[in-house]
Amino acid sequence: AAPIDLLYNVAGILGTPAAQLENVDWAEFDKAIEVMVKGPLRVLLAFLPRMKAGAKVMNITSQLAASTWPYGGFYDYGAAKAGLNRLMRSVAIDLKDRGVIVGLIHPGYVQTDMGGAGADITPEDSATGIRELAERWTLDRSGDFYKWNGEEHAW
Template sequence: MANVIVAGASRGIGLELARQHVEAGDRVFALVRDPDNAGELPGLASSSGGKLTVHAADVTSDSSVADAAKSVDADGIDYVYIVAGIVGKMEPMLEPGDWDTFDEAIEIMLKGPLRVLRAFLPKLSEGSKVIAFSSQLAASTWPYGGFYPYVAAKNGLNRMFRSVAIDLKDRGIVVGTIHPGYVQTDMGGPDADITPQESASEIRKLAEWWPLDKTGDFYKWNGEPHAW
């Protein structure tokens, strides 16, 4: 049985990761911003026989994430999935305007993963895996424009987590980022390539396999290395 953190577990791939880990017999601690508005997650928790509990955690708040970590009654954590994210403005932001969307993207998708990792670091040890969700849009191979806040946050996440991976390698902790695929979620839409079930299933295999000598790398959901 593994102890699993899913940050951003109320819907989409995060919800499916929580569901699949529960079905596999693991103990899941599901972190969500608002437990009272967490979709199917409370029902999954109530039917899990205590294998899944829901914890309030706003990844934009140091104190909220720290409180969530204190509420997790596990001595050690095997997997930390950091899924929470937003799309933000799609169009190019070339004209003067407010920075609210940009700031929100940085808080949630760049600072947020580091907040989660720092809060749970005392519960991580040799063999623990920390996997943050990035995107193909973060890579230099992405051929389109736009999405300025999103691509800035995700690209920064990739490089930041590579630095974190270097700093934690001597402790045997694997850190990496993934592109979860073009998935049929609220973000990807109904015409996306794969289902949340398919993405989560392959991500779990990748997480289980991910060796220490590949820490800091960026992978696709199906286990293929992703070009930067």
């Protein structure tokens, strides 16, 4: 099988953004963890045998994962993306000796089904920024968290 040079983990479901603290939907919460934490790890493990030094694993995450996010709500989504960030930070540490680079990227507030027409940037601008960021990501930044435009993201 051909080697994998670049893997994008793009997994996201919005879940129940309107949920109140007192009525968390646990089935939706579990689904968010399954899709956004376990899913990317399963994909990585499936392709890892084909990844050599210099290969990159770019994980699309969210600003909602950051402890600096100033709003409440989005319990399942935020917790799952924070879990993804911590998980992939650990993976980055464990794969560093193999030379496999792991990145965490907030794609911006994008005009998609999830972001809506009023979001800040187009999918094309986000994708271009993500691609350019991935191309110049180096092993010394493995496990770091960046925005689509190349700015480092606070944890």
